[in-house]
Amino acid sequence: MARAGPFVFLRKFRGLYDLDTLDTRFTTPSSVPYRTAIDARDDKKEVPETIDEDGYRGRWGTLEFYLYYVVLAWAIPYMLWSAYSVSRPSDPRYSKYQDRLSPGWVPGRDIDNSDNQYHSFRENLLYMGLLVVFHPLCRRLWDAVYTSLSSNGTESGTSSPPRGTAHEAADTRLHQRTTFDFCFAILYLIILHGFSAAKILFILSINYKIAKGLPKKYVPPATWIFNICVLFANEFSDGYKFRSIAMFFTGASPTDLVSETSALVQAGAWMDSYSGLLSRWEILFNITILRLVSFNLDYYWSLDKGDASPIEKQLDSANLSERDRISIPAQHEDYCFRNYIGYAIYAPLYLTGPIMTFNDYIAQQRYRPATIETGRTIRYAVRFLFVLLAMELMLHFNYIGAIQKSNPDWSSYTAAQLSNLSFLNLHIIWLKLLLPWRFFRLWALVDGIDPPENMLRCVANNYSTLSFWRAWHRSYYRWLLRYIYIPLGGSSFDTWKKALRSIITYLVVFTFVALWHDIKMRLLIWGWLIVFFFLPEIAAGYLFPRHKWESRPTAYRMMCCAGAVGNVMMMVSANLVGFAVGLDGLQSILRGIFSDFSGFLFLATACTVLFMGIQVMFEVRASELxxxxxxxx
Structure with a gap:
């Protein structure tokens, strides 16, 4: 029995990294209710090992893969060492970026906390952790008071909703939870943004009036026009300062000193000084815009699907599949202002997401999702802590952020150093996005809501341009599918006309994605590069269909891997342009790599290592299948 201890621990540790721990959506088809899927798994006492479509049980123990293990066991530590070697105090360029470093907790090492996004997250992590405890406690207190008042109301003969049936109990639960979300949302906005909360509520009210007040045929175009205009207005108005608004109404100019004595202008300046914990509310409002579009369009589509309720479709409302939660409209009375505000400013997901549709939010408020289990939530929390530790260690030993911000002479770095710094920079970008998304999703799970997981795979575990965008910011990808891509007709490359239309669809989608992130030219270039990089993979799929290579599976796998190496190179380049060094920075890095023969030699070596790494990625997917x-x- 003593020997079983370590194996039990290893099994539990491995469970942290099961896909089911990350999100049950990855292991349960979207059309199958979770409870049904679990019952089906329980019925299978022993699942035999299957054979994949190439006739293999797995390649992990083959001679080919042992070669990969040896090469990767050398390459991965070398990559980390290469970045660390230029991040030591002994490096001659260290003094140029030293002032951007902060004291660290690893003995003998400073930390590169120069990234504004991660710096803000790191500095406020303790306070946000307290909020994760405070918010559910407030809900429990609210539930206790609400239940007490409902019981008293029933006893005294008031019109409190009865609790006789499961459907009525679900309606009561919905009203109880959304009322709390509405009240907490108002308080949350005031604490975060001070007087600017009024601006947010004003924007939300206009959007609500568009959905509920305009004739039906005008709702979609008016929704898109209004919300895109808000995107641009937020960018160029600097958050609509109250002082600027006062000066506009008084007719004063910014250079008019007399106007500063105006009571209205002074009042505006005073209100600007009380702007809450996050004064620049407009920076993070882009995520809220997605929810505004979701509410309006879900309501618009519900007007044509009044007979598509779970009862009419003979479905168990308490055990809906995810697809049904999203596609089946909420009840007509659920599209009310209280639920709308509770959804749009739902505290755990307000700042960064993940993104839920309005229909899904209402369905989960009415019935607690079966996917929320205490054990899984605890494992998810532990996994979050491991990711946080990985980020902290990365920033203690790799100073690429500080190096980049110090306007370095990239030609002073070797090709290997430039490539590895760039590649690890993408990992830091991935981690700084992953951490807030997982933290706020964890908060939602604790609160009884199960939003989609935003990141399925590590940034280093992607070889397909198309698949990369399905796994990166996954909830946003799903939002784009539902509200832009599918309404525009999707994509098909059967004929040249359909192909041209599909390319235009991709351009529209990624132009919106770029503008949604930020209104900057480098992001537009990034979005268009992504579409351009889609095309080789799509063309290869049509020119080399799998069914024509059934007799030569190994040759087909090698050919696909060679193409995937090119995909990785293109994705790295596009993301460096969009989120790291920009187009000029990428050009400088490429000049540094290709300045002499050693750069070409390193590129050949890097492509060989990538080839082997991608073979491992292929096998990971095959193991999942x-x-x-x-x-x-």
């Missing part, structure tokens, strides 16, 4: 897990990324 053998377990019955079918993911498109």
């Amino acid at each position: 053998r377990k019955g897990i079918r993911l498109k990324c």
Whole structure:
């Protein structure tokens, strides 16, 4: 029995990294209710190992893969060492970026806390952690008071809703939870943004009036026009300062000193001084715009689907699949202002997401999702802590952020150093986005809501341009599918006319994605590069269909891997342009790599290592398929 201890621990540790721990959506088809899927798994006492479509049980123990293990066991530590070697005090360029470093907790090392996004998250992590405890406690207190008042109301003969049936109990639960979300949302906005909360509520009210007040045919165009205009207005108005608004109404000019004595202008300046914990509310409002569009369009589509309720479709409302939660409209009375505000400013997901549709939010408020289990939530929290530790160690030993901000002479770095710094920079970008998304999703799970997981795979575990966008910011990808891509007709490359239309669709989608992130030219270039990089992979799929290579599976796998190496190179380049060094920075890095023969030699070596790494990625997907897990990324 003593020997079983370590194996039990290892099994539990491995469970942290199961896809089911990350999100049950990855292991349960979207059309199957979770409880049904669990019952089906329980019925299978022993699942035999399956054979994949190439006739293999797995390649992990083959001679080919042992070669990969040896090479990767050398390459990965070398990459980390290469970045660390230029981040030591002994490096001659260290003094140029030293002032951007902060004292660290690893002995003998400073930390590169120069990234504004991660710096803000790191500095406020303790306070946000307290909020994760405070918010659910407030809900429990609210539930206790609400239940007490409802009981008293029933006893005294008031019109409190009865609790006789499951449907009525679900309606009561919805009203109880959304009322709390509405009240907490108002308080949350005031604490975060001070007087600017009024601006946010004003924007939300206009959007609500568009959905509920305009004739039906005008709702979609008016929704898109209004929200895109808000995107641009937020960018160029600097958050609509009250002082500027006062000066506009008084007719004063910014250079008019007399106007500063105006009571209205002074009042505006005073209100600007009380702007809450996050004064620049407009920076993070882009995520709220997605929810505004979701509410309006879900309501618009509900007007044509009044007979599509779970009862009419003979479905168990308490055990809906995710697809049904999203596609089946909420009840007509659920599209009210209280629920709208509770959804749009739902505290755990307000600042960064993940993104939920309005229909899904209402369905989960009415019935607690079966996917929320205490054990899984605890494992998810532990996994979050491991990711946080990985980020902290990365920033203690790799100073790429500080190096980049110090306007370095990239030609002073070797090709290997430039490439590895750039590649690890993408990992830091991935981690700084992953951490807030997982933290706020964890908060939602604690609160009884299960939003989609935003990141399925590590940034280093992607070889397909198309699949990369299905796994990166996954909830946003799903939002784009539902509200832009599918309404525009999707994509098809059967004929040249359909192909041209599909390319235009992709351009529209990624132009919106770029503008939604920020209104900057480098992001537009990034979005268009992504579409351009889609085309080789799509063309290869049509020119080299899998069914024509059934007799030569190994040759087909090698050919796909060679193409995937090119995909990785293109994705790295596009993301460096969009989120790291910009177009000029990428050009400088490329000049540094290709300045002499050693750069070309390193590129050949890097492509060989990538080839082997991608073979491992292929086998990871094949292992998932053998377990019955079918993911498109």
